[in-house]
Amino acid sequence: MKNLFQLFIITILTIGLSSCNSKKADAALEKEVSKALKKQSKGDCPSYILENKKNNLNVSIFLDLSDRITRPKTIQKDLENLQSISRAFLSHIKTKKLILLQDKMQLYFNPEPANDTINTIAEKLHIEFTKESPKADIALTEKLYASQPSTLYDLAKADSKKPKDFPGSDIWRFFKDNVKDYTISDCHRNILVILTDGYMYHENSQMNEGKLSSYLTPKSLNRLPLSNSNWKTTLIDNQYGFIKANENLADLEVLVIGIESLNPKNPYSIDVMRAYWTNWFHEMGIQKFKIQNADLASSVEKVIEDFINP
Numbered sequence: 001m002k003n004l005f006q007l008f009i010i011t012i013l014t015i016g017l018s019s020c021n022s023k024k025a026d027a028a029l030e031k032e033v034s035k036a037l038k039k040q041s042k043g044d045c046p047s048y049i050l051e052n053k054k055n056n057l058n059v060s061i062f063l064d065l066s067d068r069i070t071r072p073k074t075i076q077k078d079l080e081n082l083q084s085i086s087r088a089f090l091s092h093i094k095t096k097k098l099i100l101l102q103d104k105m106q107l108y109f110n111p112e113p114a115n116d117t118i119n120t121i122a123e124k125l126h127i128e129f130t131k132e133s134p135k136a137d138i139a140l141t142e143k144l145y146a147s148q149p150s151t152l153y154d155l156a157k158a159d160s161k162k163p164k165d166f167p168g169s170d171i172w173r174f175f176k177d178n179v180k181d182y183t184i185s186d187c188h189r190n191i192l193v194i195l196t197d198g199y200m201y202h203e204n205s206q207m208n209e210g211k212l213s214s215y216l217t218p219k220s221l222n223r224l225p226l227s228n229s230n231w232k233t234t235l236i237d238n239q240y241g242f243i244k245a246n247e248n249l250a251d252l253e254v255l256v257i258g259i260e261s262l263n264p265k266n267p268y269s270i271d272v273m274r275a276y277w278t279n280w281f282h283e284m285g286i287q288k289f290k291i292q293n294a295d296l297a298s299s300v301e302k303v304i305e306d307f308i309n310p
Contacts, residue, residue, distance in 0.1 A: 045187040049102050058188035059089050059105040059308065064169040064196035064258075065113070065156045074258070075153050078195050080297030081257055081304065085193055086145035088308040090138055093129055104128040105141075108182060110174040111202075115159050121152045170202035172214040175245040175284070184251055191253045191308060197294065198259035198273040200242070212243045216276055218262040227266040235275055242280040253288040254281060255307045260294035 049056065061082070068074050089105050096103070106126040113119060125148060127141050171194065184190045200216050207214040225234055235241075256277060263269035274291050281289045292303050 048100070049187055052100055052102075053187060054189050055096065055100070056188040057089060057092055057103040057105070057308070058183070058185045058190045059085065060183040060190070060192045061085060061105070061107045062171065062174065062192060062194045062196075063107065063109050063152075064171065064194070065109050066169040066199075066201065068197045068199075068258075069153055069156060074197070074294070075150075077258065077294060077297050077300075078153070079149050081195060081300055082149050083145055084297065084301040084304045085308070086141060087301075088305045089127075090141060091305070092309055093138060099131050101129045101131050101133060102187060104188075108174070108178070110170045110178065113156060113159065115155050118152055118155050121148050121155075124148055168202035168205075169196070169200075170205050171196065171200050172242065172245050173202065173205050179246060179249065179252065184249075189253070190251055191255065193255045193257065193304075195257050196259075197262070198256070198270070198277070198291075199262065207243060209243050211238050211240045214243050214245075216242070216273065221263050221266065221269060221272065224272075226272050227263075227268060229268070231268045231272060232275065235272065241276050241283075244280070244283045246284050249285045250287050252286055253307075254286055255289065255304070256291045257300060257304070258294045259291060 045053075063078070069078075086105070089103070093101070093103055104127060107122045109118075109122070124144055127137070127144075129137065179192070183192050198216075199218065199221075200214070202215070205214050213220070224240060226240070259270055259273055261269040261273075266272070270293065277291050278289075290303065290307055292300060
């Protein structure tokens with residue numbers, strides 16, 4: 001079948017190029033061939049699914065299970081935000097025709113927790129809707145995202161009872177090694193929601209390249225000359241930021257939720273963190289993203305809804 005398709009393409013090119021010598025016609029022909037080849041390369045998607053790609057949600061959620069989860073308010077906000085994400089996802093599901101259902105939502109961490117029960121819960125929270133999915137799956141998804149995450153956080157806290165026991169959450173390496181394989185599908189509109197406080201650290205990912213780093217902690221931020229109103233100029237001139245972890249991520253949309261300052265002596269710390277994340281996303285080719293502060297979950301719910309269902 002593949003050989004026939006290639007023969008078909010060659011035939012079109014031969015006929016087209018011999019019958020029309022204008023550069024304009026040639027360019028148009030090449031564009032059509034390119035589209036045809038691109039469509040064939042995505043053969044794992046039925047044509048009716050591929051044509052509806054922007055309406056097929058692939059929502060990935062990354063949980064930062066670093067020492068931030070020692071703060072009760074942070075856990076409570078995460079739990080409420082997770083429910084808001086599931087509600088926005090299900091709101092989208094309810095608007096689609098049954099035959100067009102090709103939507104999924106899943107949960108990730110990095111590194112993978114040693115506790116197998118946490119991984120089992122994450123598997124339960126991997127939800128996929130197709131035209132064969134029963135309507136009861138909608139209610140089941142609501143129930144799972146309302147009940148299971150709290151157990152997950154309890155287990156994660158039990159495994160690391162002291163802040164020093166937390167190795168950190170390796171967001172940087174997740175983008176480097178996993179983001180393309182885990183969160184991007186040719187058949188879907190791909191959305192990654194990251195629940196984090198905006199700092200980035202893991203004990204096994206502490207790299208520096210000039211003024212760039214793979215981490216940002218309250219201590220490392222305090223060492224930077226970015227605590228006055230001239231912080232932006234200083235950041236740009238010195239090229240402070242995160243090391244680029246990947247590239248060509250234009251097919252991924254990212255929503256970061258929970259940015260908060262743990263640097264009370266720096267009134268610009270949130271602005272600095274936003275700049276770090278913004279520049280990092282631009283470097284990796286991410287075109288649509290939003291970075292949200294750690295506001296009340298009731299306020300963030302609208303942000304989540306508007307991002308997932310614009």
